[in-house]
Amino acid sequence: MKECKTLQEVREEIDKIDDELVELIAKRNRYIHQAASFKNSIEEVKDEDRIDAVKQRVRAKAIELDVSPNMISELFTKMIDEMVESEIAQFRDTTNF
Numbered sequence: 797m798k799e800c801k802t803l804q805e806v807r808e809e810i811d812k813i814d815d816e817l818v819e820l821i822a823k824r825n826r827y828i829h830q831a832a833s834f835k836n837s838i839e840e841v842k843d844e845d846r847i848d849a850v851k852q853r854v855r856a857k858a859i860e861l862d863v864s865p866n867m868i869s870e871l872f873t874k875m876i877d878e879m880v881e882s883e884i885a886q887f888r889d890t891t892n893f
């Protein structure tokens with residue numbers, strides 16, 4: 797990690813990380829759309845067991861990296877909720893459900 801000399805430099809680094817985060821979320825979203833094509837029902841699209849497993853995994857990762865697990869849980873809950881809705885919309889579009 798870079799040792800910054802000024803607040804301006806810190807903010808430039810934060811901006812770069814924010815761009816990377818958004819790019820990664822967009823990439824995750826594209827995989828969500830691929831996932832829809834492997835599913836045969838709305839129950840499969842909204843797979844509660846898998847959602848729980850994802851959330852548990854990222855909570856454990858947050859603890860390992862010393863980041864608030866509650867913050868990570870909230871971020872992932874919001875992100876997955878939105879992605880499930882968009883996966884359902886895509887599923888309905890492609891299956892005329």
Ligand SMILES: O=C(O)C(=O)C[C@]1(C(=O)O)C=C[C@@H](O)C=C1
Pocket residue numbers: 828831832840841842843844846847850876879880883
């Ligand atoms: O793993 C899947 O089946 C996905 O579609 C991905 C994902 C996720 O966002 O992680 C989204 C919807 C599912 O309900 C479960 C998990």
